Amino acid sequence: MNERPSARHLSLDSRLRALFGEKVQKIPLDAGSTCPNRDGVLSTGGCTFCNAEGSGTGQAALSLREQWDAWRERFRRSPRTRHTRLFLGYLQAFTNTYGPASRLRALLDELSALPDLAGACVGTRPDCLDEEKMALMARLPFQEFWLEIGAQSCSNATLARINRHHSAEDTERAVRLAAGFGVPVCLHLMAGLPGESDEDFLQTVRWAATLPIRGVKLHNLYFPKGTVVNAQRLEGRLAPLDQEQYAALAARALTLLPSSVVIHRLCADPAPGELASPSWALDKGGTLHLIRAVLEYNNWWQGKACNCPDQNPFA
């Protein structure tokens, strides 16, 4: 792409506004799932950055409907979101496609019954997907659906270092399987992982750009309390990226992604109370401002340096 588009990146918010004609708010839900990297099937330790809630909200004691109603009430009380009428249900915590397909079917049925539901997102890891589960998701009646797959890195050495217990090839297989079923994938990629340089992260972004994905979530590694990465930080073995460094990396990453890929997130968003370090990870607005500033300063935009737009079958 040689001409700068009207916005410097394609955000999920702008996509949803275009689809539904109004703001759609995402609601994180905890379906009481677990994870093979937690329950002993692959490991009991989990990924080294994963918090006790499986990167979720810790609300599993409540039904999906109870969580949904509580979140909608919270949004209705906030001056900024009180007019929001439509919501996207996001099964966020742990690995929601783990276990038999019948469990996933029941979860999707429960989601479908939620009021004011515009669509859904299902978070998982790449080795917990198969044809039966893809077929279920491909048949969903939602106008908007995303399968969110944690890939994190294209380096198997890094994946071993963070105790993921899956490979980059697993991610490639899962993404291609989803594409074959027409299930849109949002890939999660993380910057600042142990042992990785800035260039290693950008290599992961280039790799992601060659896959048939429709969305990406960019994360900076942060250090939740009680996690292995935080212990490594306290021992002086690991240090966080600084905010300017991350902003420059995220902006550069955008240039490498096809312009049609929907950017679901530009930086991590720690849950209240979970963060040990770095404190700037709580300054989401500041990080987004810096990313925008880097894009403006360099006259960069999403896709400007991407060589593979034609490989996205959804483009």
Ligand code: SF4
């Ligand atoms: S795969 Fe997800 S839920 Fe499982 S341990 Fe890793 S981050 Fe946590």
